[in-house]
Amino acid sequence: TDVSPRDGLQNEKTQVGTARKLELVRRLTAAGLRSIEATAFVNPKLVPQMADASEVLRACLQEGVGVAYPVLVPNLKGLEAAKACGAKEVTILVAASDTFAQKNTNCTVDENLQRATAILKAAAEMGIAARAAISVCLGCPYEGDVRPERVAEVALKLYEAGCREVVLCDTIGTGTPAxxxxxxxxxxxxGLPMQHVAVHFHDTYxxxxxxxxxxxxxxxxxADAAVGGIGGCPFAGPGASGNAATEDLLQMLDGMGIETGVDMQKLAETGDWLCRDVLGREESISKAGQAVLRQSRALLGKPAAAAPAATTSSSSSSHSSTARTTSASRAQSDSDDTGSSRLLLPLTGIRVVEVGPGLIAGGWTGATLAYFGADVVKVEPPEGDAIRKWRHLESPGGNSLWWQSIARNKRSVALDLRQxxxxxxxxxxxxxxxILxxxxxxxxxxxxxxxxxxLRRQNPGLVVARVSGYGQTGPKSSEPGFASVCEGVGGFRYVNGVPGEAPVRPNLSVGDSLAAMNATxxxxxxxxxRGRLSSAGGPCGLGQDVDVSIVESVFGMLESCVPEYDFLGEVRQPxxxxxxxxxxxGTYPCKDGGYTIIGANGDSLFKRLMQAMGRSDLADDQRFADNAGRCSHQALLDAAITEWTSAHSAAEVEATCRAAAVPCGxxxxxxxxxxxEHFKARNCFETVQLRDGRPLKVPAIGPKLSLTPGCTRRGGPTLGEHTTEVLRELLKMSDPEMDALRASGVIS
Known part of the structure; x- marks a missing residue:
């Protein structure tokens, strides 16, 4: 979120007119920013720069389609004023230190929280999304250091009160990476999910x-930032300086390969225009912005001090930032056990608990979510999931090779749920x-x-995915249902076979994989x-159940079978x-003993295949001009194709079809x-390390995302490998508490 129109300008001595504020917003929008803090509904006597809040917000909402314009409201009166102007998102202020709260709002932190809760409740009733900014999280001008635990306490209370996003603010800029x-x-x-946390750093040091x-x-x-690095809290005391510069932040993200779609050239020009023309400074504070302008002016042959034009075509820019700071590409914080660099994954910050008897459908659902960044806590019985011992083992008494694929990227917690x-x-x-x-x-x-x-009484936003053979309701719901049975009940096995013979099973559990896909x-x-329920993607939204049946997952593959039976009474046969x-x-035999699959079921495809086979007579025969005609003569056509393929090797058949642009493989x-080579080029294999250091190939998981692709970061965990870590991290359990549970066999 660029905060320059509000946080950037509020402390400036130079009074900025409404027209120029709107011009700033237009320039930021033209540069590609889609979240801009427009103004503040505060007492104009205390903050004269924000006296035109109503005019600014109304104009922004009229012009900026597809742009979010959060506005600051310090109290219920400000909220009412913002609502009257059409505000869709507001930011409220809370302090992390009592002295700062007294200086700014004449109340304690606890009283500040009470007021904030009232604003959050009123905003929710109005259908307005709310975020809360906590001041002086990393240092107070009056009290010095602020305890992180105090900030965390305030943040959690705001989150639990319905705040969609909690912004941690370094108001006086004394924070360090440590x-x-x-x-x-x-x-x-x-316990505050990081996907609901934002940061706002000032750059004093x-x-x-x-x-x-x-x-x-x-x-x-x-993250909040201000173009040109302008801004500062009016009540922060002497010495505090401006915000993080939007240009500097985007330059860093660009170097990390994070996509934003923001035009760095236009952004740098906006910062320079704001600082020089509007505020009368010598130049923008942003070092990245200055560098971009120097480079572009050198390319255009302009003197270094020349003022930029109001707008510049992006085609003349040598810098177009590719940074993105939405929740779809948050940074991956887990350590990378495979040794590769940290990755940006779309589900980072989402926590999943996976539990069950250790079968494929639930396990592959968890694997897919973990592959794309979710923190998946796999809860296993003390003896471990059954799939740990299925098929081939990595070593005598070790885990299955399958486990390294289906349990990759997960954390293992061993609990005895019988107790x-x-x-x-x-x-x-x-x-x-x-997610459960x-x-x-x-x-x-x-x-x-x-x-x-x-479960949702304590966690209203919880999404519960329930994967079973027949679903949670219906006459068969209580029956056990493995994929082998469900593939038959769902209709797949009936059509999968040769006429007159017993239906066959593929040597895979297709139903489980389909169910996992549906569950995901x-x-x-x-x-x-859940995000949409709160208007702006936050915890106000409620979770729901995802009821997945293996039978129905298979049934969903039946294409036109249902309407054809309903309308014609026709049952599709194997x-x-x-x-x-x-x-x-079909599948056709070749001279070398192999088989090839040919799909020439389009009218033009059929003609091209026949011509490639040297059968122009069939290509031009009007009996075969459309699919209906070809279906009437299927035996004749299959015999002709078989005669041709049987005279050539599979490679020759495929080369001929490829040259004719006929699907064949x-x-x-x-x-x-x-x-x-194609599978290799598509990066379809990834490598994990077994416990003894040996490498093992596992399949990549689709789909492939262009900006935030998933990845395998580590293989399957040992049984209970993360029990202590997870219970300490999430449930705040002490070592003596865990020792007692371990002694009684509850955990391992």
Missing amino acids: STRRLLEAVQGA GQAVANTLVALQHGVAM AEGRALLRGLVGKAD VENFKPGTLEKWGLAPEE IGILLALVR SGSSLTGIVPT PIFSVKDIMED
């Missing part, structure tokens, strides 16, 4: 950008989570007193919905290697896949 890290660890340790980097590395995704204390710990962990993934038999959570509605989609949709009603498409084994 003190910033301690503050963020305290806030995170208090030149530490603002470095402090912002530390925040990014801790999972914070939102009441174990279930109480699970409840506590879920209370700190955004469970694949128990329906009714298990309810039997334990952990039904979703009960449902979770992400629920998170989007068809071997062809596809009923689509001709030609081999049938690969996993050996073929891992040796294929």
